Amino acid sequence: MKALRRFAEHLVEGLLALSGSVTSLAILLIVIFLFKEASGLFGSPAIEKGYVLCVHSTNSTDVLNPYQIKRIFDSETANWNELGGKDMEISLFRFDDIFSLYSDEELGEDYSLLPEKLGETISQNPAILAFIPEKYAPAENPSVKILKIPEISFSDIFGGKEWFPTATPAPQFGILPLIAGTLWVSLFAILIALPLGMGVAIYLSELSNERTRKILKPTIELLAGIPSVVYGFFGLAVLVPLIQRTLNLPVGETAFAGSLILAIMALPTIITVAEDAMRNTPKAMREASLALGATHWQTIYRVVVPYAASGITAAVVLGTGRAVGETMAVLMVTGNAAVMPHSLFEPVRTIPATIAAELGEAPGGGVHYQALFVLGCVLFVITMAVSISAEIISKRNRGKQA
């Protein structure tokens, strides 16, 4: 009998250890997967896979970077002399254009004559820039030069300020505006939520009577249960026009609307955690403070708040985590314009919103897909940095008390 119980206990212990290790392993694998997928982006060619850019062999240009290519195909750069070449207008040729020049019959069975016709077209036009599949590129034609395309580099991604993941032929993966947008919205969300949340937490734990507390606390906790898409819809239909009208802005979908919604969403977390921390202050400490002649308010801000500091920090961190990672509500109210934020009253695009909006249609394994995983990694690093710094702060506080 006793042996059986011992065995059962061992079994339970083993199961607990197993579930713990499985969870840690799963998290580790997810992180590895995240970084593995993301790493594929570095070193990918800067234009669409399987395609090349061709020019006439008399053209002195040898290499174009992704940003230049995008500007050319947007007709922002219209002349070769802006790129150090001869003074002639760039004539753009997209692959589909060949089908308006030649019929399917003229291109032969299985497009066997396609390279030849492409070569012909390119050799006739010294100012051409042709974007064609590598498979059909007329490599043997002496009057055709295939441009060297650089690889997507670290600085293109982390230093770039343009996010055009589906631009053809050269997608732009500058994630700086997205990182800035995420931090910008979250920072102001916390700046709004922290004083409010602390106020409510202090009121609930120290000042309110038991009856109001019993009504208020569940109400606030109810806020946490509202799905984020409902917050988003509320924001779009109510907050956005309100902000636009009262501040007389040209557009209401702004970083401010996002911060406000996030602040409301982070409030329940901050209030609940901070209040719990404050209520955990031992009665003896409060009474000692009051016995020394301190007023109620002095007790709160000299004894209770410092004692609960690590709990309050945890509240802030949990709130920040929610704000940084929140997707749906922000997607709906911030306007999602990928620009560097200059003020609080401009549209911004955040990392989670970008991933949510774009992953559905990004072809698996492609550069766009990998770029979204890079964004995921960045988000992971940001939230991890926040948690680690919180850990350090709360440890230091604990050290002080002891």
Place this chain on the structure above:
Amino acid sequence: MKRAFFIFIAILGGVSNVCAQKIKGSDTMLPLSQKEAESFMKANPKAVVTVTGGGSGTGISALVEGTADIAQLSRKIKFDEKNRLREDGKTVKEIVAAYDALAVTVHSSNKVGKLTREQLEGIFTGKIKNWKELGGDDMKIIPYSRETSSGTYEFFKENVMKNKNYVSGIMSMPATGAIIQSVSQTKGAIGYVGLAYVNRSVKALSVSYDGGKTFVEPSIANAKNGTYPVVRPLYYYYETKSEEKVKPFINYVLSDEGQKIVAETGFITVK
């Protein structure tokens, strides 16, 4: 006795003629295909048609892998996709099931009532920034776009902007409904939506594709007679081999009954 006999016949028919067809692809066409499938199954109780979305590209992938019988696309099949099918030894047939017109909408108080294609390109590429340049009030233009994953985004870029990229500060909204909502409450806004989504809260603009000579109002009638230019066909693609299997459904969509559903879902009929 008679009833039992009919049931027996029905079961026999069902067993001998089970044809489950899978349609996959464009989200734009999802409501259309779903309604068509429902009434097709009502008319032919033996048939089973399932419809799923996921985007035009996923439809073609499913056709390549053989997990779908019909791919629904809100754009023409790309050269690469055709090539991929050919490498697998598959040839596809193309059917235009309906047309979809895009309307350019502005806030209802906006004085501007018509724009040329060049002006639209200027607005969405960020070259034209103020309504006063277009004969309206002195007010900043706020262009609204769909997200990059949307087929509508690609179509507008191709058809109206001649493949140029949108301005980098463009507002991108996750759904057509969100664009209508934002345009209706933002004075300087401009956005594009499917014709079926236009309602009284926004103003739809007339568009000119010949440099301002003729402006055409977006309406089903104008889209049908070919005068309204921002119209795209909606396609069904299927493998030539499986023609026999999918033909009843395709024929149903193209029939008068099927086209009535096309009109009901807010698209433009083929005939």
